Amino acid sequence: MPESRQKASSPINLAHKATLIEYQWSLRVIAEMDDYQFKVVRIEGEFIWHSHPETDEAFLVLDGTLRIDLQEGCVHVNPGELYVVLRGVTHRTAAQSEAKLMMIEPRGILNTG
Amino acid sequence: MPESRQKASSPINLAHKATLIEYQWSLRVIAEMDDYQFKVVRIEGEFIWHSHPETDEAFLVLDGTLRIDLQEGCVHVNPGELYVVLRGVTHRTAAQSEAKLMMIEPRGILNTG
Numbered sequence: 001m002p003e004s005r006q007k008a009s010s011p012i013n014l015a016h017k018a019t020l021i022e023y024q025w026s027l028r029v030i031a032e033m034d035d036y037q038f039k040v041v042r043i044e045g046e047f048i049w050h051s052h053p054e055t056d057e058a059f060l061v062l063d064g065t066l067r068i069d070l071q072e073g074c075v076h077v078n079p080g081e082l083y084v085v086l087r088g089v090t091h092r093t094a095a096q097s098e099a100k101l102m103m104i105e106p107r108g109i110l111n112t113g
Numbered sequence: 114m115p116e117s118r119q120k121a122s123s124p125i126n127l128a129h130k131a132t133l134i135e136y137q138w139s140l141r142v143i144a145e146m147d148d149y150q151f152k153v154v155r156i157e158g159e160f161i162w163h164s165h166p167e168t169d170e171a172f173l174v175l176d177g178t179l180r181i182d183l184q185e186g187c188v189h190v191n192p193g194e195l196y197v198v199l200r201g202v203t204h205r206t207a208a209q210s211e212a213k214l215m216m217i218e219p220r221g222i223l224n225t226g
Contacts, residue, residue, distance in 0.1 A: 003201070003203065004164070004199060004200065004201030004202045004203075005183075005184060005185055005202065006183055006185060006198065006199050006202040006204075007183075007185050008181075008185050008186030008187055008188045010188070011174075011188055011189070011190040011191070011194035011195060011196040012194060012195045012196065013193060013194050014173075014193055014194070014195060015193055030195070031171070031195055031197050032169075032197070033169040033170075033171045033197050034168055034169050034219075036149070038171070038195065051117070055147055056145075056146040056147050057146075058144070058146045060127075060173075061124075062193075068121075070118075070119050070120075070121050071116075071118060072118055072119060072120050073120075073121030075121045075122070075123070076124070077124040078124070078126075080126060080127055080128055080175075081124040081125060081127070082124060082125045082127060082143070082144055082215075083124040083125065084144050084145070084146050086117060086119050087117065087147075088117030089117045089118065089119040090117075091119075104146060104217075106147075
Protein backbone atom coordinates (compact mmCIF):
# COMPACT_ATOMS: atom_id res chain seq x y z
CA MET A 1 0.00 0.00 0.00
CA PRO A 2 1.54 3.34 -0.94
CA GLU A 3 2.05 5.79 1.86
CA SER A 4 -0.38 8.70 2.02
CA ARG A 5 1.12 12.11 1.32
CA GLN A 6 -0.28 15.55 2.03
CA LYS A 7 0.80 18.86 0.61
CA ALA A 8 1.83 21.37 3.27
CA SER A 9 -1.08 23.69 2.50
CA SER A 10 -1.91 26.84 4.44
CA PRO A 11 -3.80 26.55 7.70
CA ILE A 12 -7.36 27.91 7.78
CA ASN A 13 -7.91 31.19 9.58
CA LEU A 14 -11.41 30.86 11.01
CA ALA A 15 -12.13 34.55 11.64
CA HIS A 16 -10.95 35.44 8.17
CA LYS A 17 -13.14 32.77 6.56
CA ALA A 18 -16.13 34.13 8.46
CA THR A 19 -15.58 37.59 6.97
CA LEU A 20 -15.85 36.11 3.46
CA ILE A 21 -19.46 35.03 3.90
CA GLU A 22 -21.81 37.23 1.96
CA TYR A 23 -25.06 36.68 3.84
CA GLN A 24 -25.99 36.05 7.45
CA TRP A 25 -27.12 32.46 8.15
CA SER A 26 -25.32 31.22 5.04
CA LEU A 27 -23.03 28.35 5.97
CA ARG A 28 -19.59 28.06 4.40
CA VAL A 29 -17.73 24.75 4.58
CA ILE A 30 -14.08 25.50 5.33
CA ALA A 31 -12.65 22.06 6.11
CA GLU A 32 -13.55 18.42 6.50
CA MET A 33 -12.45 15.74 8.90
CA ASP A 34 -13.57 12.17 8.18
CA ASP A 35 -17.36 12.45 7.67
CA TYR A 36 -17.63 15.79 9.46
CA GLN A 37 -17.55 19.33 8.13
CA PHE A 38 -16.27 22.50 9.71
CA LYS A 39 -18.47 25.43 8.70
CA VAL A 40 -18.40 29.11 9.49
CA VAL A 41 -21.46 31.32 9.64
CA ARG A 42 -22.45 34.86 10.62
CA ILE A 43 -25.75 35.04 12.46
CA GLU A 44 -28.02 37.73 13.87
CA GLY A 45 -31.54 37.36 15.22
CA GLU A 46 -33.18 34.03 15.96
CA PHE A 47 -33.27 30.80 14.01
CA ILE A 48 -36.12 28.27 14.21
CA TRP A 49 -36.49 25.66 16.94
CA HIS A 50 -35.30 22.29 15.66
CA SER A 51 -33.34 19.15 16.56
CA HIS A 52 -31.02 16.68 14.84
CA PRO A 53 -32.08 13.15 15.81
CA GLU A 54 -28.94 11.60 14.32
CA THR A 55 -26.05 13.75 15.52
CA ASP A 56 -24.57 16.03 18.13
CA GLU A 57 -23.64 19.50 16.90
CA ALA A 58 -20.66 21.58 18.08
CA PHE A 59 -20.46 25.37 18.12
CA LEU A 60 -17.28 27.40 18.60
CA VAL A 61 -17.75 31.15 18.82
CA LEU A 62 -15.27 33.33 16.92
CA ASP A 63 -16.76 36.77 17.49
CA GLY A 64 -19.78 38.19 19.31
CA THR A 65 -22.08 36.18 21.56
CA LEU A 66 -24.09 33.15 20.48
CA ARG A 67 -27.21 32.37 22.47
CA ILE A 68 -28.36 28.77 22.35
CA ASP A 69 -31.92 28.38 23.55
CA LEU A 70 -32.78 25.00 25.01
CA GLN A 71 -36.05 23.93 26.58
CA GLU A 72 -34.23 23.88 29.92
CA GLY A 73 -32.87 27.42 29.62
CA CYS A 74 -30.38 29.28 27.49
CA VAL A 75 -26.61 29.33 27.18
CA HIS A 76 -24.47 32.32 26.16
CA VAL A 77 -21.35 31.29 24.30
CA ASN A 78 -18.56 33.83 23.91
CA PRO A 79 -15.44 33.94 21.70
CA GLY A 80 -13.10 31.03 22.39
CA GLU A 81 -15.89 28.99 23.93
CA LEU A 82 -17.30 25.66 22.72
CA TYR A 83 -20.75 24.20 23.24
CA VAL A 84 -22.10 20.84 22.09
CA VAL A 85 -25.83 20.37 21.57
CA LEU A 86 -26.64 16.70 21.98
CA ARG A 87 -28.52 14.68 19.38
CA GLY A 88 -32.27 14.92 19.60
CA VAL A 89 -32.25 18.03 21.76
CA THR A 90 -34.58 20.78 20.58
CA HIS A 91 -32.66 24.03 20.35
CA ARG A 92 -32.57 27.42 18.68
CA THR A 93 -29.47 29.47 17.87
CA ALA A 94 -29.69 33.24 18.24
CA ALA A 95 -27.58 36.37 18.48
CA GLN A 96 -28.73 39.79 19.63
CA SER A 97 -26.06 41.46 17.49
CA GLU A 98 -24.01 39.71 14.83
CA ALA A 99 -21.96 36.72 15.97
CA LYS A 100 -19.48 34.67 13.96
CA LEU A 101 -19.25 30.95 14.68
CA MET A 102 -17.72 27.72 13.57
CA MET A 103 -20.02 24.70 13.57
CA ILE A 104 -19.07 21.05 13.27
CA GLU A 105 -21.57 18.54 11.96
CA PRO A 106 -21.67 15.52 9.68
CA ARG A 107 -21.52 16.00 5.94
CA GLY A 108 -24.99 15.95 4.41
CA ILE A 109 -26.91 17.22 7.41
CA LEU A 110 -29.88 19.44 6.58
CA ASN A 111 -29.18 23.12 7.08
CA THR A 112 -31.56 23.73 9.93
CA GLY A 113 -29.15 25.41 12.26
CA MET B 114 -40.15 8.09 22.36
CA PRO B 115 -39.49 10.77 24.98
CA GLU B 116 -37.94 13.97 23.76
CA SER B 117 -34.26 14.45 24.57
CA ARG B 118 -33.52 17.20 27.03
CA GLN B 119 -30.25 18.92 27.84
CA LYS B 120 -29.36 21.01 30.85
CA ALA B 121 -28.20 24.51 29.94
CA SER B 122 -24.68 23.90 31.21
CA SER B 123 -21.80 26.34 30.91
CA PRO B 124 -19.93 26.60 27.63
CA ILE B 125 -16.34 25.40 27.60
CA ASN B 126 -13.63 28.04 27.52
CA LEU B 127 -10.83 26.41 25.53
CA ALA B 128 -7.96 28.65 26.63
CA HIS B 129 -8.96 28.27 30.26
CA LYS B 130 -9.12 24.48 29.97
CA ALA B 131 -5.63 24.48 28.47
CA THR B 132 -4.25 26.31 31.50
CA LEU B 133 -5.54 23.51 33.76
CA ILE B 134 -3.28 20.87 32.25
CA GLU B 135 -0.46 19.94 34.57
CA TYR B 136 2.09 18.55 32.11
CA GLN B 137 3.05 19.31 28.54
CA TRP B 138 1.90 16.69 26.03
CA SER B 139 -0.78 15.45 28.43
CA LEU B 140 -4.13 15.45 26.64
CA ARG B 141 -7.26 16.55 28.46
CA VAL B 142 -10.67 15.63 27.04
CA ILE B 143 -12.94 18.65 27.38
CA ALA B 144 -15.98 17.67 25.31
CA GLU B 145 -17.38 14.96 23.08
CA MET B 146 -19.42 15.05 19.90
CA ASP B 147 -20.80 11.74 18.65
CA ASP B 148 -17.75 9.42 18.55
CA TYR B 149 -15.22 12.26 18.57
CA GLN B 150 -13.42 13.95 21.42
CA PHE B 151 -12.25 17.52 21.80
CA LYS B 152 -8.96 17.59 23.68
CA VAL B 153 -6.67 20.37 24.78
CA VAL B 154 -2.94 20.05 25.18
CA ARG B 155 0.14 22.19 25.88
CA ILE B 156 3.14 21.22 23.80
CA GLU B 157 6.76 22.27 23.46
CA GLY B 158 9.53 20.58 21.51
CA GLU B 159 8.96 17.82 18.98
CA PHE B 160 6.74 14.76 19.11
CA ILE B 161 7.52 11.52 17.24
CA TRP B 162 6.72 10.92 13.59
CA HIS B 163 3.55 8.85 13.27
CA SER B 164 0.32 8.45 11.34
CA HIS B 165 -3.28 7.43 12.02
CA PRO B 166 -4.38 4.99 9.31
CA GLU B 167 -8.03 5.15 10.40
CA THR B 168 -8.80 8.82 10.90
CA ASP B 169 -8.14 12.44 10.01
CA GLU B 170 -7.02 14.63 12.89
CA ALA B 171 -7.90 18.30 13.39
CA PHE B 172 -5.79 20.89 15.20
CA LEU B 173 -6.99 24.32 16.32
CA VAL B 174 -4.34 26.56 17.84
CA LEU B 175 -5.30 28.53 20.96
CA ASP B 176 -1.99 30.11 21.86
CA GLY B 177 1.55 30.11 20.44
CA THR B 178 2.54 28.51 17.15
CA LEU B 179 2.11 24.85 16.27
CA ARG B 180 4.43 23.43 13.64
CA ILE B 181 3.17 20.37 11.82
CA ASP B 182 5.94 18.58 9.98
CA LEU B 183 4.85 16.59 6.94
CA GLN B 184 7.03 14.71 4.53
CA GLU B 185 6.17 17.36 1.95
CA GLY B 186 7.18 20.30 4.14
CA CYS B 187 5.94 21.97 7.30
CA VAL B 188 2.97 24.11 8.25
CA HIS B 189 2.92 26.81 10.92
CA VAL B 190 -0.48 27.11 12.58
CA ASN B 191 -1.21 30.24 14.62
CA PRO B 192 -3.98 31.10 17.10
CA GLY B 193 -7.43 30.96 15.53
CA GLU B 194 -6.19 28.72 12.73
CA LEU B 195 -7.29 25.17 11.94
CA TYR B 196 -5.38 22.41 10.18
CA VAL B 197 -6.52 18.90 9.34
CA VAL B 198 -3.97 16.11 8.91
CA LEU B 199 -5.46 13.46 6.66
CA ARG B 200 -5.63 9.80 7.61
CA GLY B 201 -2.52 7.81 6.86
CA VAL B 202 -0.31 10.87 6.51
CA THR B 203 2.94 10.68 8.43
CA HIS B 204 3.35 13.81 10.53
CA ARG B 205 5.01 15.25 13.60
CA THR B 206 3.67 18.02 15.83
CA ALA B 207 6.16 20.48 17.28
CA ALA B 208 6.42 23.87 18.93
CA GLN B 209 9.56 25.94 19.39
CA SER B 210 8.08 27.58 22.48
CA GLU B 211 4.97 26.41 24.29
CA ALA B 212 1.79 26.25 22.23
CA LYS B 213 -1.73 25.45 23.41
CA LEU B 214 -4.02 23.55 21.06
CA MET B 215 -7.33 21.85 20.72
CA MET B 216 -7.34 18.53 18.88
CA ILE B 217 -10.32 16.61 17.55
CA GLU B 218 -10.07 12.88 17.03
CA PRO B 219 -12.19 9.78 17.53
CA ARG B 220 -12.66 8.38 21.00
CA GLY B 221 -10.25 5.54 21.68
CA ILE B 222 -7.46 6.65 19.37
CA LEU B 223 -3.97 5.92 20.67
CA ASN B 224 -2.21 8.91 22.12
CA THR B 225 0.51 9.28 19.55
CA GLY B 226 -0.03 12.91 18.79
